[in-house]
Structures are given as structure tokens and as C-alpha cells.
Amino acid sequence: MLRTYSEIFALPGALKFSLAGLVARMPIAILGLGIVLFIQGETGSYELAGLVTSVFMVVQAVTNPFIARLVDAHGQSRVMVPIVCVHLAGIVGLLAAVPLGWWFGFVFLLAGIVGASVGSLGSLVRARWNALVRNSRQLDTAFSWEAVADEFLFVSGPVAVTALATLWFAPAGVLLSGVATAVGALLFYPQKATEPAPRGRTVARTGRVLTHPGILAAIVCQIFLGILFGAIDVTAVGFGDEQGAKAFAGIALSALAAGSLVAGAVYGAYDWRMPVRYRFPLMLTVLTAGAWLLLLANDMVVFAALLFVVGVGIAPSLIAVSSVIQTLAPAERLTESLAWISTALGFGVAIGSALAGSVIDRMGAHEAIWITAICASIGLVVSVIGLPGMDPARTPALRRPRRESLDTESLPVIDPTA
Numbered sequence: 208m209l210r211t212y213s214e215i216f217a218l219p220g221a222l223k224f225s226l227a228g229l230v231a232r233m234p235i236a237i238l239g240l241g242i243v244l245f246i247q248g249e250t251g252s253y254e255l256a257g258l259v260t261s262v263f264m265v266v267q268a269v270t271n272p273f274i275a276r277l278v279d280a281h282g283q284s285r286v287m288v289p290i291v292c293v294h295l296a297g298i299v300g301l302l303a304a305v306p307l308g309w310w311f312g313f314v315f316l317l318a319g320i321v322g323a324s325v326g327s328l329g330s331l332v333r334a335r336w337n338a339l340v341r342n343s344r345q346l347d348t349a350f351s352w353e354a355v356a357d358e359f360l361f362v363s364g365p366v367a368v369t370a371l372a373t374l375w376f377a378p379a380g381v382l383l384s385g386v387a388t389a390v391g392a393l394l395f396y397p398q399k400a401t402e403p404a405p406r407g408r409t410v411a412r413t414g415r416v417l418t419h420p421g422i423l424a425a426i427v428c429q430i431f432l433g434i435l436f437g438a439i440d441v442t443a444v445g446f447g448d449e450q451g452a453k454a455f456a457g458i459a460l461s462a463l464a465a466g467s468l469v470a471g472a473v474y475g476a477y478d479w480r481m482p483v484r485y486r487f488p489l490m491l492t493v494l495t496a497g498a499w500l501l502l503l504a505n506d507m508v509v510f511a512a513l514l515f516v517v518g519v520g521i522a523p524s525l526i527a528v529s530s531v532i533q534t535l536a537p538a539e540r541l542t543e544s545l546a547w548i549s550t551a552l553g554f555g556v557a558i559g560s561a562l563a564g565s566v567i568d569r570m571g572a573h574e575a576i577w578i579t580a581i582c583a584s585i586g587l588v589v590s591v592i593g594l595p596g597m598d599p600a601r602t603p604a605l606r607r608p609r610r611e612s613l614d615t616e617s618l619p620v621i622d623p624t625a
Contacts, residue, residue, distance in 0.1 A: 211476050215349050218339050220401040225332065227398065229356050231391025232328035234384040236357070236364030239264065239556065240440055240460070241380020242301075242318070244369065247444070248377030249305045257441055257564025261557035262315050264437070266322035268553030274326050275546030282405040283331050284396040291392045294324035298385035302378050322553075328391070329353065330545040333529065337541055338403045344478070350529045351475020354522040358471055361464030369444075369457025403542075421484075421535050422544060424593020425528050426551045428491070431586035432524065433555015435498065438563040438578040439463065439514070440556075445563070445572035450507045459511040466518025474523040483534065484597035487527040488590040491583070494520025498583035501576050517579075534599050555582075 216222045239260055246256035277286045297320035304314050336349040371379035440460065447456035479486060497517035504510035528548060536544035559578060566575040 211348050212352060215340065215345050215352065220398065221336070221339060224335055224395065224398050224401045225352070225356070227391065227394035228328055228332035229360070230387060231395045232332070232357070233360055233364065233387035233391065234325065235329070236360035237368045237380050237387075238325075238384040239560070240365055241368050241372065241384055243441060243444060243560070244372035245377045245381050246305065248372060252568070253441065253445055253564045254568045257560045259314060259318050261561040263318040263322040264553045264557035264560065266319040267325045268550040268557065270323045271325070271327045271546045271550045271553065272543055275330055275543040276540075278331065279406050279540060279542045283402050284399070285405075287326055287331070288392065288396055290324045290326055291388060294321060295385055295389060297321040297324060298381060298388075302381055306378070327546040327549045328395075329357065329549060330542050333545055334403050334542045335401045337533065339401060346533065347479065347526075347530060348475050350533075351471055351526050354526045355468055355471040355475065358464045358468035358518075358522050361460070361467065363461070365460035365464070366457040369454055373454045419535055420596030421593060421598070422532055422547070424589060424596050425487070425531050426547050428586045428589050428593075429528060429548050429551035430555040431582040431589070433552035434559035434562070434582040435555070435579045435586075436552065437556035437559025438575055438582070439517075439559075441560050441563040441567065442572050442575040442579070443510070443514070445567040445575065446504075446510055447507055449572050452507050455507050455511070459507065459514055462511040463514035463518040463521070466515035467521035470519040471522025471526060474526055483527055483530040484594060487524065487531055487597070488587060488594065490520055490523040490527050491587040491590050494524050495583040495587045496520070498580045501579060504573070504576065531597050535597070
């Protein structure tokens with residue numbers, strides 16, 4: 208397993224940009240939950256916390272593909288550095304508005320500004336890998352590593368944020384996210400050697416990625432997985448609150464991420480012979496089984512243990528969908544295509560957060576678990592229905608030579624400084 212991963216980190220600049228990207232995208236694990244804990248801690252309402260988080264996630268989901276298209280056309284640092292500055296200003300405003308009792312409509316506006324300026328760091332990092340690797344096996348390993356890195360954040364982030372927000376002060380998670388964004392930007396964007404070359408006008412001349420049936424099916428699946436993720440985040444806090452162990456919610460969410468981390472590491476080290484379009488529904492089957500088992504939870508310890516089981520299906524599903532889209536998307540639209548994953552997840556998380564918050568306030572946290580089971584099942588069904596469209600040999604309309612070359616094992620090393 209270690210040899211498989213050491214091979215990709217031997218590529219020039221790989222370890223440096225990957226670690227910087229890890230810091231820069233820390234907010235994916237802490238900002239949404241941080242907003243929930245911040246708003247709920249200040250107002251006492253899970254429903255209001257879910258609504259503010261939903262605004263943040265919806266706006267993020269809407270803007271991500273447009274930001275990604277600008278990145279493909281003009282380059283990562285040129286586009287993202289000004290956007291990071293806007294994001295940090297929005298964070299400062301949000302931290303001030305709620306405790307000072309400003310009009311709550313302004314709080315929603317600030318949440319929207321924060322969401323609009325997040326960007327999709329995971330897509331930027333994966334685009335760098337795509338420009339650097341030698342073959343499709345290395346790309347699978349690189350995507351697996353990034354998924355494992357994400358899950359490391361989801362293991363450590365929720366515990367830290369929940370502890371800080373419940374034991375110290377409510378805005379701690381949002382504040383920590385802002386610091387991580389600033390530090391990560393300073394580390395990541397100056398690394399020009401591994402930054403993919405901007406595509407300029409070629410981006411505008413290629414087809415719309417969502418017209419591809421395989422990409423569209425994969426993105427629809429991600430919406431339902433996003434609902435699952437959003438519901439789990441809010442449900443964990445609500446379930447812990449009902450059990451008198453609200454601070455334990457972070458540990459429970461870390462158990463979810465730990466299961467995902469382990470499964471993602473194993474997935475990336477395995478030399479898969481099964482085509483990725485079949486791996487995707489297979490991994491969703493594992494996730495769906497875990498989601499239904501979660502209904503058996505009757506206390507916080509069992510809830511955390513079952514979240515670990517749910518997590519086993521998460522990273523492999525996300526790795527597989529990234530690989531599916533990579534095989535179908537044109538090189539000049541890859542960042543945008545990958546950004547649609549986070550966009551779809553963001554839409555889903557927004558829906559799941561608001562829906563779970565409403566159900567918890569009205570019916571209780573255990574009833575909100577049904578949201579996760581039903582949405583996992585729908586995502587699985589969509590992935591099976593969409594299988595024909597995920598075959599690049601049958602739906603080649605958006606393919607380009609760069610994508611096809613990654614299917615070989617003899618692709619020469621790409622010099623990122625050229």
C-alpha cells in the first residue's frame with residue numbers, strides 16, 4: 208500500500224501542493240458544522256441554524272461551477288486570490304452580525320457571501336494531479352489520497368469544532384475556518400510550477416458538461432448524497448443534545464469520517480480490474496446498507512459505531528464518482544466538471560440541513576435518520592439507471608485526447624513547468 212502512494216508523491220511538487228491544499232480546504236469539514244453550532248448557540252434554534260447553513264450551502268453550490276470555469280480559463284491563483292479576500296471579509300461580517308443582534312436578513316446575506324466565495328479547493332487540487340500523473344492507475348491513487356485527506360479533516364475537524372463551540376465559545380468553528388482559509392491560500396496559490404495552464408478561449412468552445420448523460424447521472428447521485436451528509440451533520444448534533452451529550456456529536460461525526468478514511472485508503476491501494484462505472488454503484492450499495500443500519504441507533508455510542516459503518520461507503524463512492532467524471536470530461540473543462548460534484552453535494556447538504564433541522568424541532572432526532580436512508584437508496588437507484596451513460600465508449604461526445612491518454616499505462620511524465 209505504501210509503495211502505491213509513494214509513487215505519486217515522487218512526482219515533482221506533488222507532496223507540497225497536496226499538503227497545502229489540505230490546509231486550504233479545511234473549511235469543508237468545519238465551516239458548515241461551525242455555522243450550525245454558532246447560530247444554534249446564539250439563538251437556541253436548530254431550524255434557524257439549518258436555514259442559515261442552507262443559504263451558505265446553496266449559494267456555494269450555485270457559484271462553484273462558475274468560479275471553476277473562470278479557473279479553467281484564467282488560472283487558479285489569478286482567479287482565487289481575490290475571491291479568498293472576499294470570503295474572509297464575509298467571515299468577519301458573519302462573526303460580528305449574530306452576536307451584535309443585527310437584522311437577521313443581513314445574516315443570511317453574509318452567509319451567502321461566505322458561500323459564494325468558498326470555491327472548490329478539492330477540484331483545484333485534483334486538477335493539479337490530473338496534469339501531473341503518468342497514467343490512470345496513478346490518477347486513481349491520487350484521487351484516493353485526496354479523499355483520504357478529506358476524511359482526515361472530517362475525523363479531526365468536527366471533534367475540534369464541537370469541543371471549541373460547546374466548551375469555549377459558539378463562533379469558534381467559523382473563526383477556525385477563516386484562519387485555515389487564509390493560511391492555506393498563502394501556502395497553495397504561490398505554487399505556480401504545478402498549477403495547470405489556463406485554457407483561455409478553448410473553455411468557451413467546448414460543450415456543456417451537464418449535457419453528457421453520464422456526468423448528469425453522477426451529479427444527480429451527488430445531490431442525494433449531499434442530502435444524506437447534511438442530514439447526518441445536523442442529526443448528530445440534535446441526537447447528542449437529546450441524549451444530554453451534545454459535545455459527543457463531534458466524536459460521532461469523526462467516527463463517520465474514520466470509517467471513510469480507512470475505506471478510502473484501502474480503495475486507493477487496491478489495483479482495480481472492475482471498470483469505474485461499475486465500482487460507483489457498488490460503493491453506493493455499501494453506503495446505502497450502512498444508512499439503513501443507522502436506524503438501529505438508540506444511544507450516542509451505538510449511533511457513533513453505526514456512523515463508522517456508514518463511513519465505509521463514503522470515500523470510495525466519492526473517489527469513484529471523481530474517476531467517472533474524469534473519464535468523461537474534456538481536459539479544458541475538468542476543473543468545472545469536478546466542481547459540479549461539490550456543487551451537487553452543496554445543494555444536497557443545504558436541503559438535508561434544513562430538512563433535518565425542521566424534523567428534529569418537530570419530531571425528534573431519530574426520525575431525521577430516515578432522511579439519510581431514503582436518500583442513499585435513491586442515489587443508488589440513479590447510479591444504476593445511469594450506467595449506460597457512464598461508459599465513455601458509448602457516450603464519447605465530450606471526450607478529448609488528454610482524457611483518453613490517461614487510460615494508457617505508458618503516458619510520459621508531464622513537466623508542470625513547461
